[in-house]
Amino acid sequence: xxxxxxxxxxxxxxxxxxxxxxxxxxxxxxxxxxxxxxxxxxxxxxxxxxxxxxxxxxxxxxxxxxxxxxxxxxxxxxxxxxxxxxxxxxxxxxxxxxxxxxxxxxxxxxxxxxxxxxxxxxxxxxxxxxxxxxxxxxxxxxxxxxxxxxxxxxxxxxxxxxxxxxxxxxxxxxxxxxxxxxxxxxxxxxxxxxxxxxxxxxxxxxxxxxxxxxxxxxxxxxxxxxxxxxxxxxxxxxxxxxxxxxxxxxxxxxxxxxxxxxxxxxxxxxxxxxxxxxxxxxxxxxxxxxxxxxxxxxxxxxxxxxxxxxxx
Amino acid sequence: xxxxxxxxxxxxxxxxxxxxxxxxxxxxxxxxxxxxxxxxxxxxxxxxxxxxxxxxxxxxxxxxxxxxxxxxxxxxxxxxxxxxxxxxxxxxxxxxxxxxxxxxxxxxxxxxxxxxxxxxxxxxxxxxxxxxxxxxxxxxxxxxxxxxxxxxxxxxxxxxxxxxxxxxxxxxxxxxxxxxxxxxxxxxxxxxxxxxxxxxxxxxxxxxxxxxxxxxxxxxxxxxxxxxxxxxxxxxxxxxxxxxxxxxxxxxxxxxxxxxxxxxxxxxxxxxxxxxxxxxxxxxxxxxxxxxxxxxxxxxxxxxxxxxxxxxxxxxxxxxxxxxxxxxxxxxxxxxxxxxxxxxxxxxxxxxxxxxxxxxxxxxxxxxxxxxxxxxxxxxxxxxxxxxxxxxxxxxxxxxxxxxxxxxxxxxxxxxxxxxxxxxxxxxxxxxxxxxxxxxxxxxxxxxxxxxxxxxxxxxxxxxxxxxxxxxx
Numbered sequence: 001x002x003x004x005x006x007x008x009x010x011x012x013x014x015x016x017x018x019x020x021x022x023x024x025x026x027x028x029x030x031x032x033x034x035x036x037x038x039x040x041x042x043x044x045x046x047x048x049x050x051x052x053x054x055x056x057x058x059x060x061x062x063x064x065x066x067x068x069x070x071x072x073x074x075x076x077x078x079x080x081x082x083x084x085x086x087x088x089x090x091x092x093x094x095x096x097x098x099x100x101x102x103x104x105x106x107x108x109x110x111x112x113x114x115x116x117x118x119x120x121x122x123x124x125x126x127x128x129x130x131x132x133x134x135x136x137x138x139x140x141x142x143x144x145x146x147x148x149x150x151x152x153x154x155x156x157x158x159x160x161x162x163x164x165x166x167x168x169x170x171x172x173x174x175x176x177x178x179x180x181x182x183x184x185x186x187x188x189x190x191x192x193x194x195x196x197x198x199x200x201x202x203x204x205x206x207x208x209x210x211x212x213x214x215x216x217x218x219x220x221x222x223x224x225x226x227x228x229x230x231x232x233x234x235x236x237x238x239x240x241x242x243x244x245x246x247x248x249x250x251x252x253x254x255x256x257x258x259x260x261x262x263x264x265x266x267x268x269x270x271x272x273x274x275x276x277x278x279x280x281x282x283x284x285x286x287x288x289x290x291x292x293x294x295x296x297x298x299x300x301x302x303x304x305x306x307x308x309x310x311x312x
Numbered sequence: 313x314x315x316x317x318x319x320x321x322x323x324x325x326x327x328x329x330x331x332x333x334x335x336x337x338x339x340x341x342x343x344x345x346x347x348x349x350x351x352x353x354x355x356x357x358x359x360x361x362x363x364x365x366x367x368x369x370x371x372x373x374x375x376x377x378x379x380x381x382x383x384x385x386x387x388x389x390x391x392x393x394x395x396x397x398x399x400x401x402x403x404x405x406x407x408x409x410x411x412x413x414x415x416x417x418x419x420x421x422x423x424x425x426x427x428x429x430x431x432x433x434x435x436x437x438x439x440x441x442x443x444x445x446x447x448x449x450x451x452x453x454x455x456x457x458x459x460x461x462x463x464x465x466x467x468x469x470x471x472x473x474x475x476x477x478x479x480x481x482x483x484x485x486x487x488x489x490x491x492x493x494x495x496x497x498x499x500x501x502x503x504x505x506x507x508x509x510x511x512x513x514x515x516x517x518x519x520x521x522x523x524x525x526x527x528x529x530x531x532x533x534x535x536x537x538x539x540x541x542x543x544x545x546x547x548x549x550x551x552x553x554x555x556x557x558x559x560x561x562x563x564x565x566x567x568x569x570x571x572x573x574x575x576x577x578x579x580x581x582x583x584x585x586x587x588x589x590x591x592x593x594x595x596x597x598x599x600x601x602x603x604x605x606x607x608x609x610x611x612x613x614x615x616x617x618x619x620x621x622x623x624x625x626x627x628x629x630x631x632x633x634x635x636x637x638x639x640x641x642x643x644x645x646x647x648x649x650x651x652x653x654x655x656x657x658x659x660x661x662x663x664x665x666x667x668x669x670x671x672x673x674x675x676x677x678x679x680x681x682x683x684x685x686x687x688x689x690x691x692x693x694x695x696x697x698x699x700x701x702x703x704x705x706x707x708x709x710x711x712x713x714x715x716x717x718x719x720x721x722x723x724x725x726x727x728x729x730x731x732x733x734x735x736x737x738x739x740x741x742x743x744x745x746x747x748x749x750x751x752x753x754x755x756x757x758x759x760x761x762x763x764x765x766x767x768x769x770x771x772x773x774x775x776x777x778x779x780x781x782x783x784x785x
Contacts, residue, residue, distance in 0.1 A: 002555055002561050003573060097546075100362075100556075109360055116360075254574075
């Protein structure tokens with residue numbers, strides 16, 4: 001396959017995943033801001049949405065201050081935000097369009113449909129319309145995922161799409177956890193207190209994992225168990241360990257199809273091996289934040305290795 | 313203007329022509345709502361599929377649908393047999409002409425075409441002089457625009473032998489019609505068009521250079537997603553089952569063309585290029601081209617890659633050269649042209665210029681290098697000041713223009729708001745040539761001017777398309 005085709009597929013996967021993640025972040029922020037707490041809790045919720053999206057730099061540079069309106073606008077539609085939901089869907093569609101021939105009709109229709117829908121819905125400012133918009137984005141991601149899994153041949157086109165998706169998903173989950181750890185609790189609020197509890201719970205909701213949590217742990221929501229679910233639990237499709245498993249298997253499929261392994265495969269396998277030995281107690285002991293930062297750095301390095309090996 | 317010949321009812325009378333009898337009856341009893349519903353259905357489908365084109369200089373609405381008309385245009389077997397023969401003859405002559413222009417130039421020495429018209433033509437490529445493409449085929453894909461003025465009056469309006477577009481609409485329109493009106497296909501024996509992509513693939517394979525193996529690697533080269541015909545490029549690559557590539561995907565090493573793949577470099581043998589000569593290779597042509605491939609011409613000259621169409625074919629679809637086609641056909645085939653040219657004044661000839669200037673308000677004046685309906689004057693529809701502007705341009709640069717009488721193009725029934733109305737149409741059949749022979753796909757792209765009375769069918773000017781049915785005997 002053309003390197004450019006692989007590159008476009010990989011990024012289409014990443015952008016669609018990211019659009020979904022942003023919708024979830026915004027949904028969580030709306031929920032957190034509605035909690036019965038002091039005023040600054042609401043502001044903190046919106047500020048944390050910006051931070052967990054990894055666009056705080058751009059947001060600040062645009063001279064914006066966190067509020068419901070500014071954050072909603074910036075993350076969903078912001079013309080000055082190159083990775084807003086709108087920008088992500090548009091880029092995913094541009095990527096898909098330039099490799100139209102590598103996609104099934106169904107997958108192209110799902111992605112093109114997302115883009116058409118974006119233009120039809122416009123930029124709703126009312127809260128209920130905005131929530132509907134977020135629903136639209138999430139269902140779009142489901143449609144794209146479904147079309148991918150149900151119609152694509154299991155060949156390199158599929159593996160590159162999936163690879164982009166898995167790398168982005170790992171990145172997003174890591175950022176999400178880090179924000180809770182670092183930012184969310186306003187000064188004066190007690191760790192383990194009511195707000196803290198709601199925040200962890202919301203975080204689970206954000207990744208559609210609240211019910212899963214109950215099934216797995218049969219406990220009330222506790223920070224280290226949430227972290228365990230999102231970091232190490234292999235049953236949880238968004239956990240870092242799960243994503244890493246997917247990344248390794250997609251890279252291995254590519255290596256098998258092409259009859260050649262390379263640095264990307266070696267890097268990915270080494271990291272998966274470390275996940276298999278990791279224990280949540282150790283991670284908390286040495287610092288969750290440090291652990292996550294290290295993961296994000298490695299994820300970048302892995303992305304660069306994939307780029308070097310296949311996409312140029 | 314006199315009343316135009318109508319494809320369904322002929323000249324003026326209300327008698328439906330034989331080939332249209334079943335369709336006419338069907339249209340008569342079909343509820344108007346049905347046609348409109350089918351039309352909306354088609355539009356939704358085209359939008360969902362992203363069957364779009366981009367408009368030059370129209371950044372706002374970057375992608376548009378070409379309006380699709382659900383009433384087919386019908387050509388009977390006898391009419392088509394004549395057209396097919398004429399098209400083959402014409403494209404054969406065009407290929408012989410190109411071979412000669414870049415070779416011995418006998419037609420210039422014999423005075424068939426003025427030497428300066430060719431050698432100073434902006435589309436003439438001196439780099440190609442004395443060279444021959446693999447298989448000696450120059451124009452692999454031609455789109456010849458035809459118009460009709462009467463029962464027996466088909467004329468060639470222009471020859472497109474560079475990178476003619478529209479074939480994806482011919483194929484998509486047929487798909488759409490078979491989906492929307494299966495009943496009509498049961499009633500009519502319509503010759504299929506979907507063998508086109510298969511023929512194209514075989515044509516391209518047969519045109520591969522000698523250095524290619526038994527299974528040559530073919531690609532479609534596009535300027536990219538912002539090109540107006542990008543949809544068509546991706547559609548064709550998809551149907552051919554070959555890679556759709558951009559310049560950056562290719563590189564040249566040791567006079568051989570390679571594409572960059574996830575498994576390393578892969579040799580490319582045949583490039584169906586949808587990029588103009590000027591942009592193909594920044595080392596040979598425009599140095600500022602970012603869509604081309606540095607070194608491509610070296611590989612081409614070394615005979616290691618086929619470009620379809622060959623470099624330099626533009627000289628044959630120039631509108632001034634067009635006027636010499638009857639002589640060109642006679643010279644190279646020894647036969648009279650089966651398809652007529654539209655009578656044309658060459659403004660480079662002083663007598664003709666005088667005649668043209670005297671009746672500008674009745675003529676269509678075209679730039680010899682123009683295309684897409686741009687830069688032309690339609691006299692009867694122009695304002696006084698537009699005519700005066702053109703007069704000044706003509707006097708300043710007569711070589712740049714030809715003029716033709718305003719033809720009364722045939723009309724075909726077309727769905728318009730309330731119901732059916734007569735709208736002017738033309739026809740672009742597609743002709744494929746390889747060392748193995750010349751083939752014409754039955755039918756082609758019928759373009760229709762959607763504005764009442766308008767003669768301009770170009771999609772960039774708001775024209776639409778219809779399916780074209782060639783009937784079996």
